[in-house]
Amino acid sequence: MKKHQHQTLWRWHFFAxxxxxxxxxxxxxxxxxxxxxxxxEQWQYPHLVQVDANKSAMPLNKPLTATQQLDxxxxxxxxxxxxxxxxxxxxDRSARFKIVSRRxxxxxxxxxxxxxEILGQLSARDTWYSIADDIHGTLMLSKVKVGEQNLxxxxxxxxxxxxxxxxxxxxxxxxxxxxxxxRSTAQTKKFYAIKHWLGWRFSKNKHGNLSRSSWxxxxxxxxxxxxxxxxxxxxTGMAWTGIWGQQLVQPWSSFPTEKRASSWQSDPVSVVxxxxxxxxxxxxxxxxNTENNEEVAWNLELAAVPQSQLQTKSQAKSQxxxxxxxxxxxxxxxxxxxxxxxxxxRVALPQTPSGxxxxxxxxxxxxxxxxxxxxxxHIDQYSGQVLADISWQDYNPVAKSMAAGIALHKGQVFSWNxxxxxxxxxxxxxxxxxxxxxxxxxxxxxxxAVVEGKNQKPSLTTPxxxxxQGMPKTAAFWLLLTGVLFPPTGVAMLLFLGYEYWQSKRV
Numbered sequence: 373m374k375k376h377q378h379q380t381l382w383r384w385h386f387f388a389x390x391x392x393x394x395x396x397x398x399x400x401x402x403x404x405x406x407x408x409x410x411x412x413e414q415w416q417y418p419h420l421v422q423v424d425a426n427k428s429a430m431p432l433n434k435p436l437t438a439t440q441q442l443d444x445x446x447x448x449x450x451x452x453x454x455x456x457x458x459x460x461x462x463x464d465r466s467a468r469f470k471i472v473s474r475r476x477x478x479x480x481x482x483x484x485x486x487x488x489e490i491l492g493q494l495s496a497r498d499t500w501y502s503i504a505d506d507i508h509g510t511l512m513l514s515k516v517k518v519g520e521q522n523l524x525x526x527x528x529x530x531x532x533x534x535x536x537x538x539x540x541x542x543x544x545x546x547x548x549x550x551x552x553x554x555r556s557t558a559q560t561k562k563f564y565a566i567k568h569w570l571g572w573r574f575s576k577n578k579h580g581n582l583s584r585s586s587w588x589x590x591x592x593x594x595x596x597x598x599x600x601x602x603x604x605x606x607x608t609g610m611a612w613t614g615i616w617g618q619q620l621v622q623p624w625s626s627f628p629t630e631k632r633a634s635s636w637q638s639d640p641v642s643v644v645x646x647x648x649x650x651x652x653x654x655x656x657x658x659x660x661n662t663e664n665n666e667e668v669a670w671n672l673e674l675a676a677v678p679q680s681q682l683q684t685k686s687q688a689k690s691q692x693x694x695x696x697x698x699x700x701x702x703x704x705x706x707x708x709x710x711x712x713x714x715x716x717x718r719v720a721l722p723q724t725p726s727g728x729x730x731x732x733x734x735x736x737x738x739x740x741x742x743x744x745x746x747x748x749x750h751i752d753q754y755s756g757q758v759l760a761d762i763s764w765q766d767y768n769p770v771a772k773s774m775a776a777g778i779a780l781h782k783g784q785v786f787s788w789n790x791x792x793x794x795x796x797x798x799x800x801x802x803x804x805x806x807x808x809x810x811x812x813x814x815x816x817x818x819x820x821a822v823v824e825g826k827n828q829k830p831s832l833t834t835p836x837x838x839x840x841q842g843m844p845k846t847a848a849f850w851l852l853l854t855g856v857l858f859p860p861t862g863v864a865m866l867l868f869l870g871y872e873y874w875q876s877k878r879v
Contacts, residue, residue, distance in 0.1 A: 373547065379838035380872075381847060385544040386835050387868065388537040389807055395534035396804045398507065399609075400797040405504040407783040407790055410738070412500055420482040420492050423466050435460075435485035438719075439703040444488050445469045445481055452476070455662060457702060457719045460485055470496065470662050478662045496663045506664055509612060514664060525614055529860060532613040535606045536854065536861025542599055543850045547843075549592045584813045587806050594803035601796045608777035611670060616858055657748075660720050660730060667718075667737040669746055669762075670778055671771035678759040679726040680752045699753040705729045708756060712749060716740065722753045729753055735779035741786055743776045837875050 373381075405412070413421060436444075438457060445454060449471055455478070458468040469481040478496035483489070496502055506512050511531065514524030595602075611617045658673035699722065709717050709731045716739055720730040731749040733739040740746070743764065750760040767775060776785075783790040843851075855862030 373550075373844055374842070376838040376840045377843050378548065379836055380841055380843045381544045381547050382835045383837070383872065384843075384851075384868070385541060385548060388540045388544070392534050392537045392541055393804055393808060395531060396538070397801055398511075399531075399534075400801040400804075402504040402508040404794065404797050406501055406508065407793060409499075409501040409504075416500070417482075417492075417494070420494070421466055422464055423460075423484045423486065423491075424464065436488055437703040438706045439701040441467055441483055441485060441488065442469070442702050444490070445471065445483065448490055449479075449481070452479070453723060454721055455723065456667075457721065459706070459716075459718075461716060466491055472662075496665070502663060502665060509664065528614045532610060532615055532617075532858075533860050533864055535610050535613070536858040537864070538602060538606050539854050539858070540851060540861065540865070542595065542602060543847060543854065545592065545595050546599070547847050549596065584810060587809050587813065591803055591806035591810060594799055594806070598796060598799055598803065602800065604777070605781060605796070608774070608781035610858070611774050611778060612666070615860055660732075665737075667734075668732060669734045669748055670736060670774060671767060672748060672762065677730070678728060678750050680722065680728050680754055680759075681757075682725065682754070700729075700756055704756065705731070705751060708751065709749070712758075712761075714747065714749075715745070717747075727753060728759060735775070735784050736782070738784055741779075741784055743772075743779045743785070746775055837872075839876070841872060841876050 438459065442454060442457065446452075452471040452473045454469055454471050456470040458470075460467050466482045467485045469483065470478050471481060472478050480494045480496055480499075482491040482493065484491055503512075506514055509528060509531065510524040511527035513527035514522060516523045655677050656673065657668045657675055657677055660677070661667050661673075702719065702721070705719060709719070712731070714731065714733055717731045717733040718737070718739060720732065722728055729751040731747075731751065734746045734748065735741065735743045745764065746767075747763040748760075749758060749762070751757065752759055764772065764775070779785050780789055781793075783793040851865065855865045
């Protein structure tokens with residue numbers, strides 16, 4: 373690689389690193405919080421999540437039925453609607469209900485399933501997981517409004533851009549670390565030695581500190597060895613982003629549910645749409661999520677939810693008001709879910725007369741650890757008829773890969789996945805900090821020159837602007853491909869290319 377090509381790649385790497393560094397540290401820290409939230413919750417709220425069945429006042433330590441638990445919550449919180457029921461996963465855990473009202477954000481109610489005692493409540497927005505997730509996804513700008521505009525999309529776009537720039541960093545970093553053609557045979561062989569790739573080349577400067585070359589070796593070797601995991605994190609993480617994820621990938625991963633699902637019995641048009649006095653707009657699966665938590669299968673978010681069938685169209689309103697049409701009790705739905713073969717599932721309760729009971733068991737919300745066991749079932753709230761039964765077998769290839777990828781991204785597929793992700797997050801953060809150390813260890817003599825000197829002050833001088841712009845063809849190809857696949861990154865790269873061209877003309 374020629375000198376001007378090396379300088380060009382270095383400048384691209386440098387400026388992309390300036391942008392990515394704070395995002396990388398933020399994403400790794402918040403990612404660790406979310407992955408370990410079950411343990412954090414257990415430590416922080418033991419009085420809410422744990423129960424002792426042996427001290428229960430109920431005979432034979434039998435839990436209350438789901439319907440009895442629901443009635444207790446409704447009586448304790450009048451004016452609230454119950455959106456979701458989360459049964460205990462083990463005998464020593466509390467049951468959870470998610471309730472909402474027009475003036476109050478979603479509240480999580482913890483209930484002792486044996487005694488019926490309400491143990492307490494938390495705002496779904498104020499849990500560590502929700503806060504970390506909001507930072508991880510929108511920089512907490514989802515809570516900021518300018519006029520009528522929510523800034524959450526801006527934060528999402530900034531994070532999406534940092535993810536694309538992470539790929540740019542990886543590409544340019546590999547080329548910068550690759551051996552030069554003018555090296556001797558012995559040097560080239562030494563370069564390929566595992567000792568070199570791992571970065572175990574520690575040396576100290578005359579001040580007794582690790583030398584800049586040592587930090588460079590650590591930063592580069594960690595980047596190389598974590599490259600596959602980094603690409604995986606970027607691709608699966610960007611599945612949630614507003615542009616690449618929602619606008620490009622997610623539509624291809626979704627499907628016309630009524631055609632692909634194993635069972636689909638409901639007309640996608642509301643059965644009360646012909647009555648102008650009743651307007652129960654059909655919702656999609658994304659609206660089953662509570663607050664900013666992703667609880668439904670990612671590839672179903674854009675798919676419409678089927679609706680319950682009232683007996684007649686013209687008299688639906690009066691029948692409902694007179695309670696001639698009574699929804700099935702929650703306990704019957706729980707029993708039906710067990711008969712359908714679920715190991716564990718949550719239930720989203722119908723919110724309107726045309727709503728449905730939705731049984732969800734998906735890896736994205738931690739219900740199961742194997743994405744192949746993902747399953748979503750919609751049940752008519754009046755007849756108990758299964759309106760839709762959507763499982764892993766119904767996903768298209770893209771949806772299957774993303775469903776598995778997202779579960780791995782969250783560290784939810786077995787314990788080894790959690791600890792591998794933890795190690796990756798820690799090392800990515802350390803590699804980022806190593807780059808920060810490299811930045812502050814740079815010294816400048818005359819403008820643009822990088823030298824080591826005892827009396828030199830730390831400088832933030834950028835790498836030298838090459839007199840001639842250019843980079844290796846293969847590097848240009850990979851950067852071009854990155855820009856095409858990830859449009860926000862491509863636009864930013866074009867802007868930077870224009871800036872570099874303008875700067876080179878000033879030299």
